[in-house]
Amino acid sequence: QSALTQPRSVSGSPGQSVTISCTGTSSDVGGYNHVSWYQQHPGKAPKLVIYDVTQRPSGVPDRFSGSKSGNTASLTVSGLQAEDEADYYCCSYAGSYIYVFGTGTQVTVL
Amino acid sequence: QVQLVESGGGVVQPGRSLRVSCAASGFTFNTYTIHWVRQAPGRGLEWVALISYDGTKKSCADSVKGRFTISRDNSYNTVYLQMNSLGSEDTAIYFCARGSPPYSSSSLDYWGQGTLVTVSS
Numbered sequence: 664q665s666a667l668t669q670p671r672s673v674s675g676s677p678g679q680s681v682t683i684s685c686t687g688t689s690s691d692v693g694g695y696n697h698v699s700w701y702q703q704h705p706g707k708a709p710k711l712v713i714y715d716v717t718q719r720p721s722g723v724p725d726r727f728s729g730s731k732s733g734n735t736a737s738l739t740v741s742g743l744q745a746e747d748e749a750d751y752y753c754c755s756y757a758g759s760y761i762y763v764f765g766t767g768t769q770v771t772v773l
Numbered sequence: 774q775v776q777l778v779e780s781g782g783g784v785v786q787p788g789r790s791l792r793v794s795c796a797a798s799g800f801t802f803n804t805y806t807i808h809w810v811r812q813a814p815g816r817g818l819e820w821v822a823l824i825s826y827d828g829t830k831k832s833c834a835d836s837v838k839g840r841f842t843i844s845r846d847n848s849y850n851t852v853y854l855q856m857n858s859l860g861s862e863d864t865a866i867y868f869c870a871r872g873s874p875p876y877s878s879s880s881l882d883y884w885g886q887g888t889l890v891t892v893s894s
Binding site for chain 1: 808810817818819820823825830831832834835836868870873879880881882884885886887
């Protein structure tokens, strides 16, 4: 149950796009389409922004999109806004009712 | 509206036990999986455990296996996490979260605000 690997930080100017990668193995990310992404502002609970690799929950702006290729999933935030500055975590099902989170990525809006 | 409220956190000595609770409201509790996720100070999220909607399926992370036990009481819309043999590495905010969709769980769609557990002598 090793944590999924994410870049420590990414940054972009308002209006630009940033992409966060989430690398696992064939036993988690590569083996299931149950990858989700969470946004967490300081001192707050995480918020679901993408589920099942590409699906957006109701109320999440369409600026957030997800994808997957092999053992790597990605979250793209387009049209970056100040309120997007937060920590982002991926999460994958790993079989046998086990889940694993990513190491987390800090997104900075320049 | 969906609400999850954790309670029971506090300061506990190393080697002792503590039980935290997650009280749910605003949805049909007995149709949803519930997860526990923790976050050590200044660190990332770590998945801890889950229990299926009917309590028949339980699982936990290797880091807590044999020490933590998850349970639920659907009559009281509450999930519990019994934590034994606590060590400093267990110091964290403990969040409960609802698994979605009903009867399954591919993501965690609603989260509580968390309860802080501090293991210290």
